[in-house]
Amino acid sequence: MKILNVDQIRALDQATIQHEPIAPLNLMERAAQGFVEWFAARYPNTSPIKIFCGLGNNGGDGMAIARLLLERHYTLDIYVVRYAPRESDDFMHNHRRLKLITEQVSYIELSTDIPAIRHNEIVIDAILGSGLSRPAEGIIRSTIEAINRAPATVISVDIASGLFADKPNRPDDVIIEPDHTVTFQLPKLAFVLPRNGRYVGEWHLVNIQLNKRYIDLAPTPYYYTTPHEARLLLHKRDRFSHKGTYGHALLLVGSYGKIGAAVLASRACLRSGVGLLTVQVPRCGYSVLQTAVPEAMCRPDGHQYVLTGQSEVESPAPAEYSTVGIGPGIGKAPETLAMLRELLPTLKKPIVLDADALNLLAEHRELLDILPHNSILTPHPKEFERLTQPWADDYEKLNSLQAFAKRYRVVVILKGAFTAVATPDGEVHFNSTGNPGLSTGGTGDVLTGVLTALLAQGYDSVEAAVLGVFAHGLAGDRAADQRGPIGMVASDVIDALRWD
Numbered sequence: 001m002k003i004l005n006v007d008q009i010r011a012l013d014q015a016t017i018q019h020e021p022i023a024p025l026n027l028m029e030r031a032a033q034g035f036v037e038w039f040a041a042r043y044p045n046t047s048p049i050k051i052f053c054g055l056g057n058n059g060g061d062g063m064a065i066a067r068l069l070l071e072r073h074y075t076l077d078i079y080v081v082r083y084a085p086r087e088s089d090d091f092m093h094n095h096r097r098l099k100l101i102t103e104q105v106s107y108i109e110l111s112t113d114i115p116a117i118r119h120n121e122i123v124i125d126a127i128l129g130s131g132l133s134r135p136a137e138g139i140i141r142s143t144i145e146a147i148n149r150a151p152a153t154v155i156s157v158d159i160a161s162g163l164f165a166d167k168p169n170r171p172d173d174v175i176i177e178p179d180h181t182v183t184f185q186l187p188k189l190a191f192v193l194p195r196n197g198r199y200v201g202e203w204h205l206v207n208i209q210l211n212k213r214y215i216d217l218a219p220t221p222y223y224y225t226t227p228h229e230a231r232l233l234l235h236k237r238d239r240f241s242h243k244g245t246y247g248h249a250l251l252l253v254g255s256y257g258k259i260g261a262a263v264l265a266s267r268a269c270l271r272s273g274v275g276l277l278t279v280q281v282p283r284c285g286y287s288v289l290q291t292a293v294p295e296a297m298c299r300p301d302g303h304q305y306v307l308t309g310q311s312e313v314e315s316p317a318p319a320e321y322s323t324v325g326i327g328p329g330i331g332k333a334p335e336t337l338a339m340l341r342e343l344l345p346t347l348k349k350p351i352v353l354d355a356d357a358l359n360l361l362a363e364h365r366e367l368l369d370i371l372p373h374n375s376i377l378t379p380h381p382k383e384f385e386r387l388t389q390p391w392a393d394d395y396e397k398l399n400s401l402q403a404f405a406k407r408y409r410v411v412v413i414l415k416g417a418f419t420a421v422a423t424p425d426g427e428v429h430f431n432s433t434g435n436p437g438l439s440t441g442g443t444g445d446v447l448t449g450v451l452t453a454l455l456a457q458g459y460d461s462v463e464a465a466v467l468g469v470f471a472h473g474l475a476g477d478r479a480a481d482q483r484g485p486i487g488m489v490a491s492d493v494i495d496a497l498r499w500d
């Protein structure tokens, strides 16, 4: 699913009006109906509601929503924040229509007009929408502050008032902090950026049949992976396939005290459909791995405690495997750095790099230039910062992510809520699965195993990254259902992986 910017959203609105064709007012009505249907399904009881409307089209939506809620017999106090002399045409029309069925519309011009909000109330925020052109000031600011102070449930229409949809706010901007945002059809970039968490809450999409052709043609680097899209990426298994069909992966993982990471990555790789798996661990990990992961072949490293890449066991060179996954638990020993230096130039196919492999790249940046093109890097934000530089806000981080992936022709998976997959072509795919329970030791090792398995099976790097991140997050969601987000551990995520 595409994520469009504010100018495109406005043009999409116009394209829908022109080509459907539909009158602007009817499109607003459709948006309001969509919101009210969502609302009624979620809050069937008539809790008292306070709705705050601005004077633009977001306020117009609010006026129409107020009318539709009254028709459904909700108990409603309606407020218009009169911050300017100007009102949009569609606001005016819906204001008039509302006044035909109720006298009870109050106007907020001074702080003393702002009502007290009680804890059992629901606040609907329709003050400012995607037309925000400057930070909220004056009476809008005071109203937002009062709503944020209130102990009520807050639901924003389209976007929290005061939040820019596609560019950074200033740190001292006053923005609604909703429990839910109900937005129209497509997510906004602001929704998937971590620092906006409190200004978005849980967000929900309401389909209002905006012009499909415009959406299909609109250029954007930003996408949000839906379950349907993820499923389309999944390769079907051929009935006549055999284990050779699904590749032979090599994992270079583990060091003394971190053999667990090797076990997790290996188990996840096997649970993600790899045909054959060989795991190279330092000698101290040999018995552990052979016992904990009997399905994998193990080639013990020549070194007792860290990886050097040497092995006493006869086996093919890493370049002969379908792919290689390097990083979980490897540490940063000089021998391991030397291994990386020697290994990288020999590899021609994309590989997966994680954890200390990334930290070694950050400390020895010349290695970045010899990464096989289309390799997948899986940093968390701190690791990515070490690879690049600190950022002032999420938008700067996003630019830096896109620039890095393009420059080194790699796929970068920046982990977090709405994990971002940046491609060498400059696209970013935000993931839709996962939960805070995944912030626990070992889940990154699991992801490395998953991605290594997908590359080994012949997925291209972008598909592997988008699908792998989605499936990993979904497994995390299933694990959280079973165990709760606090009690779940990385092994639960492996057990919850499913590929159908």
Ligand SMILES: NC(=O)C1=CN([C@@H]2O[C@H](COP(=O)(O)OP(=O)(O)OC[C@H]3O[C@@H](n4cnc5c(N)ncnc54)[C@H](OP(=O)(O)O)[C@@H]3O)[C@@H](O)[C@H]2O)[C@@H](O)CC1
Residues within 6 Å of the ligand: 009, 010, 012, 013, 027, 028, 031, 054, 055, 056, 057, 058, 059, 061, 083, 084, 088, 127, 128, 129, 130, 131, 132, 133, 134, 135, 136, 137, 140, 157, 158, 159, 184, 210
């Ligand atoms: N696109 C779609 O698909 C659909 C969109 N729909 C709805 O339309 C909404 C967008 O409507 P919108 O463009 O009228 O914007 P909105 O935010 O209501 O108001 C802008 C007004 O406020 C003003 N203003 C801005 N910032 C300000 C500030 N800090 N302090 C004070 N004033 C400020 C600004 O003034 P100006 O910048 O011109 O000076 C302008 O007058 C969208 O969020 C959704 O709810 C649905 O109905 C149908 C489908």
Ligand SMILES: [K+]
Residues within 6 Å of the ligand: 058, 125, 126, 127, 128, 129, 156, 157, 158, 159, 160, 161
């Ligand atoms: K709003």
